[in-house]
Amino acid sequence: MATTVQSCYTSTAPSPAVEELVAKYSVAMSATSSSQRVSQVLLHQRRNLVQRTLDQVRLKYYQYEVTFGLYVMTPGEKFAANTFVFVVLSLLCWALLLYFPSLLYQKLSRLVWLLTGHSGEEMGAVLRSLDARPETVASAFESHRSLGL
Numbered sequence: 562m563a564t565t566v567q568s569c570y571t572s573t574a575p576s577p578a579v580e581e582l583v584a585k586y587s588v589a590m591s592a593t594s595s596s597q598r599v600s601q602v603l604l605h606q607r608r609n610l611v612q613r614t615l616d617q618v619r620l621k622y623y624q625y626e627v628t629f630g631l632y633v634m635t636p637g638e639k640f641a642a643n644t645f646v647f648v649v650l651s652l653l654c655w656a657l658l659l660y661f662p663s664l665l666y667q668k669l670s671r672l673v674w675l676l677t678g679h680s681g682e683e684m685g686a687v688l689r690s691l692d693a694r695p696e697t698v699a700s701a702f703e704s705h706r707s708l709g710l
Contacts, residue, residue, distance in 0.1 A: 608616075626632040631639050674680055 626639075629642075631642055634642065670680070
């Protein structure tokens with residue numbers, strides 16, 4: 562015995578009463594929604610920069626909560642999770658500020674060596690002499706070449 566599945570939407574053409582209701586309420590809803598949109602645009606334009614910035618921060622925090630599932634946690638769990646994120650980001654920024662300048666100097670000195678064939682110290686001496694007196698640049702190169710560097 563085979564069972565058949567029937568849909569409650571068996572009619573292909575809607576009745577005239579349904580079409581009348583759809584037409585009536587779709588016009589009313591479009592008029593209401595367009596007036597709401599205009600009022601929302603005017604309200605958005607009247608808001609100052611601080612309020613818009615706060616709205617953006619709230620939106621980003623909400624997106625953060627939804628993305629990482631914090632919205633389902635209790636306030637204590639949220640505090641612990643946010644503290645963990647804050648500590649990790651703080652340590653990352655601290656490490657970046659502490660170690661990045663020396664790493665950058667090292668990589669730039671290697672780039673100078675690749676581009677010019679001279680070591681970074683040699684180029685540093687040339688740049689210091691450029692700041693002091695432009696005529697000593699040639700003597701700085703000559704002194705390093707005579708030393709065999």
